[in-house]
Amino acid sequence: MRAQLPQLFPRPRELSLRGGFLPTPEAPHPTALFLKNLPQTIAEAESALDVKQTTPCRIEYTEAVGSESYYLEIATSGIHLKARDAAGVFYGAQTLRQIFEQNPKALPCCEVLDSPDLPIRGFMLDISRCKIPTQSEFRQLIRALARLRVNQFQLYIEHSFAFPGHEEVWQEASPLTPAEIEQLDRECLSLGIELVPNLNTFGHMERWLRHPKYQSMAECPKGWIHPLTQQFKPIPGTLKPDDESLKFIGSLLDKYLPHFRSHQVNIGGDEPWELGQGFSKEAVEKKGKHAVYLNHLKKICKLVEARGRTPQFWGDILLEDLNLASEAPVLAMPVIWGYDAGHPFNQQAQRLNALGRSYLIAPGTSTWQSFTGRLENALTNQVEAVSAAIKHQAQGVLITSWGDNGNHQPWPTQWLPLASGLAQAWCFAANQKGDFDKACAILGNLNNEDATLTASVLQHIGRLDSAIQKSIRNKSLTWELLTTSKESLSEILKEVSLGELNDSLDLLEKGRQLAKGISDECVRSEIILGIDCATAGIRRAQHQPLNSHERDQLIAEYKRVWLKRARVGGLEESLSNLI
Template identity: 40%
Template sequence: MKPPRLLLAPYPRHVRNTGGALPLARVREIVAPPPESAEMRRIATLTREALGPSVARSAIRFDGASRRPRLTARPSTADAVCLLVLDPKASRSDQGYRLDIAPRGIVLTAPSAAGLFYGIQTLSQLVRLNHRRLPGISIRDEPDFPTRGVMLDISRDKVPTMQTLYHIVDWLASLKINQLQLYTEHTFAYRRHRTVWKDASPMTPAEIRDIDKYCRDRFIELVPNQNCFGHMERWLRHARYRPLAEVDGPWRDPWGRVRETPSTLNPRDPRSFRLVSALLDELLPNFTSRRVNVGCDETFELGQGRSRTAVSRRGRVAVYLDFVRKIHRHVSRLGRRMQMWADIVQSDACHISRIPDDVIALEWGYEADHDFESRCNNLSARGLEYYVCPGTSSWCSFGGRTRNAMANLQRAARAGLEHSATGYLITDWGDGGHRQYWSASVVPITYGAAVAWNERANRGLDAGRAASTFGFDDPSGLLGRLWYELGNVYLLTGVSMKNRTQLYKVIETDLDPLIELHDDAPQPRGAEEAIAVLHELARLSQESCSVRAGNCEAQVALIELQATIKVMLHAAERWLFSCSGDLEAAARRRALHCLGDGMNFIMQTHETLWRIRNRPGGMRDSLARYRRIADEYLEFLKRGGVAGRPAR
């Protein structure tokens, strides 16, 4: 009978059960390869920590001549050894490793310290699953993608505390992630630009240097990420920078909406480049990475304002690339290699040939049906190095979109492998005031990290159970399963939309148009679906009461889960209210009072949870989105609960 598959994340490329078992208490010595460098001391210490408290007093010795223990399944009562070996032939990949466990000891072999580190992460998970007695096992493992990264949005209101960042880095390292980017628009404390960041609780240069070292010690490269062209709203809203904007007035986005605040720099104004180059000059010395992501995505209003003449004469992408190439030359002079989002050049693929040869293109798309295949082929045919960049689907959803995220993450991995991508970058955005909580991203990041390491071995990973065990420290699997299932509630609405859910849209849309949508319909649209959502959320809420959160992380994740259920319940109740035009006036007033009380509770909870993981800056802006809804309920009550008409 075949033994059950071990719960490992990422699951290794090759796993073979060899029989026997090793009681951890018998491991009396950890032998590491010389010389006794600071890096190898860290590796040896991490190994001892991974083996748990029963090995806490084991000696660490540096000796290249130690004999390997005989790794047979035959039981042994002798002291066991954990031997770390550096061998350039241990794996085809510099990050690969071999892990062998038998009654006489453990041998971990790798071509590099990074490979040893990744082997230790697998060993640590085995210890967590088996506690004091490890099974006899032989593992051969190496990654599909040499670069496996996560990008966290720290500009859409939420800037994590340093303690939160340390926790995230430790967890990402355990998933064998080796690149981290902190997406920045205005949340770095630039010396001469206090006006932009003064209310944002930004990252300081000293904090960046500190987290950079923390990442390096865990074999993670912290890559600077500063948007340098589009998404500059937080700069251009201020009078000092407004003259650098592409537009000076209302403009129309690709979805037909009229917007008031400019977001894109005028690439024809020399002052725009001077600003960008000065920002990079100040930011980059705080990072040891020789790469930098300069963004340059979604330059929506380019050609609608000050560059209109140039764009009409030469084309939008050509004008765009002129500015991008200026940034590239400056980045190259600073000794860095540039990364940039690929959406604009992919809109007119004939311009891909104008991207400088050493740029790393970032092909992003967040829907299950995103055409990674043809878009990766465009970049591969040009000979560019590039990453595939799927997303967690957590933003603009409250609870996530699990099915979409899993399909998007897996498709990106398959297409990237087929078309020779060198990296896989999981993006976690914070659009709409970053009102989803960190725990909503844990399941998709767990799955994305796994398929980035090895797509074939991990495509069927039980991501909810793995996230529960290794992300929330809940070995029962219940907490991860509940987050997984909460992320699929959006499917019950019967409405499919890109980058958001129906419940999020209901929260964001004013009640007047929501009600008017249903007033003239013979049967209110959405009432049946809203009721189905309410039933499912009630079930999840009841099940969450069974979670036994044993430590701080599990407790916070549980509170975040229950708070998210409350927000989604509110959205469903608001949706149902908008469908209930035939309610009597007294019943409508009672419903509005309940909705108002519910929103006040949501705001209080949101503020409390915000302070647990994040700095105070940005919280007021995020809360303002909920405050608008609370005020709307009060206004409706003044009007007697009637849409669009004054109270009698």
């Protein structure tokens, strides 16, 4: 029998066959027991590393590899797994387990040398735009992320934590409770993941400032003009930069941070759109927007540092003027974010690296404001972000999955870009191939047949945006066709042909037929619902909108599918933004 190269994911840095096999008889044979008892948590990995072993199959300490790295040797005489820390043992055990699953009777003799390109490999999930997963779904996600070598996880929170004394803000959201956060923190810790608290503290405060009780802290309590669209926004979104706001944020941090072991916190700070239009107008006219922003950011960072934490913050305002990058809070870690293919990650990262700053780069899954995902954009965005992070010595990447305007995207549409980006953050050179079937198997907990078919369907519908030449930044056109106003729809259709709409319908119908073959009911329903929503958008563009019966059916199915993974809070708001 000729040995086959194991199909591993993430792909390791070096993998070579040596010839021959190591038989794996059933227990109580020592080899079988060793494989059965491989560490499945960081604590088990630490214990294994502490015990000096001399058996043919053993785990050993070595200083010959770096942090989180491992060397795995399978020979006819036994198995050696060597690492210098528990994370290396944990990841090496994952690799060995994959080899055993593919070769249950006899392991191919081989050598694996593996190590990460980036120290931090993170994922951030938006849970403030309507959809908050159930606790069981969170825990399944964390277990999957650990298999993808994630070591940092963030939950983006504006209002979706049950802050004591602020019930009117979160009572309809089904928020995370302190006990739930602590459970997730323990789950993450056991799998080598740092659960970093994430709480916006400056902009994106609409969930708070829409309530009269909090409007005195708003930059523009009576509304503001969006600087990009020139539209009037009646609900304030940015806190005014003063002591009252700082005291308020300090009180939220005191209620939130004690439930995390992490010594970091992401304070947000992005997109304070109306800064300078109200309370701070005079200061901005005198000192400039960036100076006013930076001064207040430093004060928020001091709040965090006074509580024994290191702040992270979104670096968009800072990077509007790269000359200001040197004035950012010294201990804080900026996070460069950009979600479009072609974002200038290299230019921004080069500047921060030249200043000696520790920083992260945050690409996105390109799934929000879409029913089918924008796969090509996402994959390009990941490659550009990870390559810039490696080239310019970033601490790592934080892949983001947002939920703007209702979190309408099917859960599985994030799987391909998420797994691809994380694999590249582990070892960029080895993981240029998508391995999308393995991504679906891990993130969807699917069998091989379903994983392969799901990956095929997601790749197919992920090309939907390319069927229509017109594009809209940061969203899919089919999502816009369903959700936009009649006036905006008329303007869009001036640049879209009937042939493009028909081609899109054909692509979606083919995707629907493929998706029907997925045996996992949850995944099948989610993907087909996304196809149904995209189809409804195209029909609206063709002046054939859903009739009342079809509309009721779509709403009922949307509710049913939503509740398979998410809590009820936010569901009605999401629907109100959809149809």
